[in-house]
Amino acid sequence: MTKTGKTADPAFATTLANGFAVLECFRAGEPVLSNKDLVARTGLSKATISRLTYTLSLKGLLSYDPSLRRYRLGSRILSLGYPLLAGIPIRQQARPIMRRLAIATGGTVSLGVRHDTRMVYIETNRSHELVSFRPDLGASLPILATAMGRAWLCGASFAARSATLDALRAEQAGSQDPDGIIRDALDQYERLGYCVSEGAWFADVHAVAVPLHIEINGGPVVLNCGVTVNHLAGKPIADAVGAALLRAAADIKRLEAAA
Amino acid sequence: MNRWKHLSLEAADPQFASTVAQGIDVLAAFRPGESGLRNRDISDRTGIPRPTVTRLAGTLIRLGYLRRDPSEKGRYLLGFGLLTLGYPLLASMQLRQMARPLMMQLAREIEGAVSLVIRDGIDMLYVETARANEALPTHPDIGSKLPMLSTAAGRAWLCGAPARERQDVLNSLRVKLSAHYENSIKAVERALKDFEHLGYCGNNAEWRADTYGFAVPMRRPINSQLFVFNCGLPSGSGRFEELARTVPPKLISLVRGIERTLGWEPDQNRRPHA
Numbered sequence: 001m002t003k004t005g006k007t008a009d010p011a012f013a014t015t016l017a018n019g020f021a022v023l024e025c026f027r028a029g030e031p032v033l034s035n036k037d038l039v040a041r042t043g044l045s046k047a048t049i050s051r052l053t054y055t056l057s058l059k060g061l062l063s064y065d066p067s068l069r070r071y072r073l074g075s076r077i078l079s080l081g082y083p084l085l086a087g088i089p090i091r092q093q094a095r096p097i098m099r100r101l102a103i104a105t106g107g108t109v110s111l112g113v114r115h116d117t118r119m120v121y122i123e124t125n126r127s128h129e130l131v132s133f134r135p136d137l138g139a140s141l142p143i144l145a146t147a148m149g150r151a152w153l154c155g156a157s158f159a160a161r162s163a164t165l166d167a168l169r170a171e172q173a174g175s176q177d178p179d180g181i182i183r184d185a186l187d188q189y190e191r192l193g194y195c196v197s198e199g200a201w202f203a204d205v206h207a208v209a210v211p212l213h214i215e216i217n218g219g220p221v222v223l224n225c226g227v228t229v230n231h232l233a234g235k236p237i238a239d240a241v242g243a244a245l246l247r248a249a250a251d252i253k254r255l256e257a258a259a
Numbered sequence: 260m261n262r263w264k265h266l267s268l269e270a271a272d273p274q275f276a277s278t279v280a281q282g283i284d285v286l287a288a289f290r291p292g293e294s295g296l297r298n299r300d301i302s303d304r305t306g307i308p309r310p311t312v313t314r315l316a317g318t319l320i321r322l323g324y325l326r327r328d329p330s331e332k333g334r335y336l337l338g339f340g341l342l343t344l345g346y347p348l349l350a351s352m353q354l355r356q357m358a359r360p361l362m363m364q365l366a367r368e369i370e371g372a373v374s375l376v377i378r379d380g381i382d383m384l385y386v387e388t389a390r391a392n393e394a395l396p397t398h399p400d401i402g403s404k405l406p407m408l409s410t411a412a413g414r415a416w417l418c419g420a421p422a423r424e425r426q427d428v429l430n431s432l433r434v435k436l437s438a439h440y441e442n443s444i445k446a447v448e449r450a451l452k453d454f455e456h457l458g459y460c461g462n463n464a465e466w467r468a469d470t471y472g473f474a475v476p477m478r479r480p481i482n483s484q485l486f487v488f489n490c491g492l493p494s495g496s497g498r499f500e501e502l503a504r505t506v507p508p509k510l511i512s513l514v515r516g517i518e519r520t521l522g523w524e525p526d527q528n529r530r531p532h533a
Contacts, residue, residue, distance in 0.1 A: 011314055011317055011318075012317070012318050012321065013278050013282065013314055013315055013318040015276055015278040015279055016278050016279055016281075016282035016315060016318050016319070016322075017318060017321075017322060018279075019276065019278075019279035019282065019283075020282075020322055020324065020344075023344055024344065026347040026348070027347050028346065028347045028350035028351055030347075031347055031348070031351035050274075051274055051275075051276050052276055052279060054274045054275070054276075055274075055275055055276040055277075055279045055280055056279065058275070058280070059279075059280055059283045060379065060380050061283065063483070065482065065483050066483075067483070072348070072351075072482065073344075073345070073347060073348040074348075075348075075377055075378065075379040075380075075384050075386075075484075076379055076380065077341075077344055077345045077348055078345045078348065078349070078379070078384060078386065078401065078402040079379050079382070079384055079402055079403075079404050080283075080286050080287060080341055080345075081337065081341035081342050081344070081345055081402055082291060082400070082401075082402035082403050082404070083289040083290055083291045083292075083293070083337055084289075084336070084337035084338075084339070084341060084342065085342070085400065085401075085402060086291035086292060086400070086403070087291070087292075087293075087294065087336075087337075092398060092400070095390070113339060115323060115338070115339035115340060115342075115343065116323060118343075120339045120342055120343055121342075122339075122342065126359075136346060136349050136350050137342060137345070137346070137349060137401050137402075138342035138343050138344070138345050138346035138349065139343075139346050139350070140343045140346070217326070217339070218329070
């Protein structure tokens with residue numbers, strides 16, 4: 001993530017961006033980092049990092065672990081984002097429907113929205129615990145390789161889809177063919193009413209996804225159901241889950257109409 | 260509430276990056292249940308001058324932590340970047356994954372909600388919830404907060420926390436929320452005493468008239484974080500005294516079971532119920 005292009009703009013608060021760059025260094029698999037790690041990852045000076053970690057700790061966004069002499073993300077990071085989630089009532093309303101689908105399919109059922117060039121989970125309900133990927137609030141997924149991302153592309157307005165595809169092309173520099181993927185996805189969506197990804201992201205998860213009628217960030221909220229290959233036992237995911245997914249989407253729509 | 264004019268201590272501290280702190284205050288100005296904030300609202304709530312808010316908000320938009328409201332010009336919304344920022348913290352709490360099926364099972368048994376709660380400054384914060392009763396008026400949800408002194412979860416945290424940390428938090432509460440502190444401290448002191456023989460804390464509709472709570476802290480912190488398990492029930496589900504006989508033993512056995520799975524030795528000489 002290069003922030004260099006942004007620094008020339010006097011309206012851009014570089015110190016603030018650096019503060020967030022520190023927070024963005026943490027990963028699910030690397031929840032504790034030292035000042036030295038942060039220097040290496042951000043390219044900022046030791047003095048700058050120590051000033052930033054000090055301030056972020058006072059604000060509750062980092063928490064210092066004295067026994068490890070390292071930082072973790074602080075609990076405040078979760079409460080800061082909560083008003084955003086609270087403003088999306090479909091999360092609460094759809095919960096029982098998502099729960100039923102998760103139990104019926106033995107899969108993980110999630111809602112996601114697009115954020116820049118990724119999909120972000122805003123709600124999830126699981127009936128299995130995967131090792132490779134832990135679907136959870138705030139997890140982000142690529143757009144082109146996932147059923148959720150493809151369903152978003154199919155449900156988005158022409159303008160939003162074009163803008164996102166342009167951003168993806170710029171980002172990927174030709175490693176994947178967005179045009180081929182979107183053609184196939186649209187064709188699939190036309191025939192089935194949902195999109196499928198069979199192991200294109202994580203080899204051991206197959207998923208189906210459908211765009212809902214609710215719009216956020218110029219595109220649909222997407223309902224997704226992922227099932228492990230083991231659990232599917234050779235059965236195509238479309239046969240195993242497709243119809244149940246469409247029923248759940250219809251139930252959510254009825255719920256909205258009633259509200 | 261012109262906080263920035265009063266923070267002379269922080270402003271004078273050369274180690275303090277005030278631009279970072281102000282940017283965080285801009286984000287913290289947003290509250291659940293509101294549909295967005297304008298420049299003026301943010302400035303009023305934070306005490307940061309409007310031109311500075313404009314600059315900070317512009318930066319936060321480019322970073323993905325704020326958005327412009329497409330339905331109303333000049334209004335800001337929180338950005339989804341905030342959710343991805345919190346993901347590593349949630350995903351690294353292995354206790355959540357481990358406890359989830361047990362929490363769901365208990366939620367069904369008591370027809371309520373079972374949650375995992377940690378401290379967030381002087382509040383308590385949900386990090387996992389299992390609901391078997393969507394009618395529960397409090398809607399426990401990951402990232403939402405609870406007050407510390409008037410809830411079972413907050414009191415249980417105070418009971419389980421290391422003495423020094425508990426005292427620090429109580430001192431902060433007395434300074435920052437003095438009226439709330441004065442009103443609640445008697446009940447909290449009673450809860451601390453009762454906890455010694457009960458092994459749990461209760462909340463008899465003291466926080467909200469429509470909700471009862473029961474909570475049990477884990478015996479010690481994990482990664483310097485003390486986790487509390489909490490049961491929430493609609494107050495319409497029965498008399499508090501009756502629920503207090505049936506629900507807490509189940510919750511205590513859930514917590515002790517998880518501690519055993521973690522390989523913790525049973526604590527013989529502390530609490531009879533433990």
